[in-house]
Amino acid sequence: MYKSIILPLAKQDIEEAAQWYDSKQKGLSKRFTSQVREKVKFILQNPTASALRYDGVRTSVLDIFPFMIHYSIDEAQKLVIVSAVLHTRRHPGIWQER
Numbered sequence: 001m002y003k004s005i006i007l008p009l010a011k012q013d014i015e016e017a018a019q020w021y022d023s024k025q026k027g028l029s030k031r032f033t034s035q036v037r038e039k040v041k042f043i044l045q046n047p048t049a050s051a052l053r054y055d056g057v058r059t060s061v062l063d064i065f066p067f068m069i070h071y072s073i074d075e076a077q078k079l080v081i082v083s084a085v086l087h088t089r090r091h092p093g094i095w096q097e098r
Helices: 008-024 028-045 092-097
Strands: 003-006 051-054 057-061 067-074 079-087
Touching: 003 008, 003 028, 008 028, 008 079, 028 057, 028 067, 028 079
Parallel strands: 003 079
Antiparallel strands: 051 057, 057 067, 067 079
16 A cells, blocks of 8 residues: 655645634534545555546545645655645646645
């Protein structure tokens, strides 16, 4: 199985979204972060199952929340690198500006 690295800006994306959800409803941030963890687990088991959207970057949409995980695969090291976790209404190329 693959291992994962979540880059600092992706962690920041998750934290900001979780804070926003918690401001709307207490405890909703836990559901959001749990959903992110579950999707990352799925990606680790099936890294090529998600659509290849950009130059070497795949995306996978969360099941409940409107967020998309952007990641790349390092086959040599059996590694999934999560570069962004962005709301689906944001411009999809925004992660490239990082």
